[in-house]
Amino acid sequence: MKTTQYIALPELCTHYRMEMSFFNGLRDYGLIEIISVEKTHCIHxxxxxxxxxxxxxxxxxxxxxxxxxxxxxxxxxxxxxxxELNSTKNRLQRFEDL
Incomplete structure (x- = not known):
């Protein structure tokens, strides 16, 4: 597993000035998936x-x-x-061109 695909949560906390509890809350609510890479919590x-x-x-x-x-x-x-609207417009356009 490549660790370059993941960003450590402590780095994100520092970068975004957020508490770790915010990320844990997002995980608990099912909004993000946190993965453990080499004992560090990360996000893809x-x-x-x-x-x-x-x-x-x-x-x-x-x-x-x-x-x-x-x-x-x-x-x-x-x-x-x-x-869906764009797809419908495209289909309608084909009939208008006839």
Whole structure:
């Protein structure tokens, strides 16, 4: 397992000026997956963008874990609906071109 794929939580705590309890709370609520690499709690680097979004929701909007989960679910539904709308527009365009 490559350790370059993971970022240590203590580094993230320092970088984002967050307490470890925040990351543990996200894990307990099922919003992130924390992996232990060489006895250090880490998160996969592919999830950093999602983590940053959660941190902004928490800091800027003062959302708790339940609020963060709700907002992320709503954003995912919006993305899904936008993709569906684009697909429908593309199919409709084919019929209009006839």
């Amino acid at each position: 680097k592919d999830y950093i963008a999602d983590l940053e979004k959660m941190i902004r929701l928490h800091k800027d909007l003062k959302l708790n874990f339940e609020g963060i989960d709700t907002v992320l679910n709503l954003l995912n539904k919006i993305d899904l609906l936008q993709k």
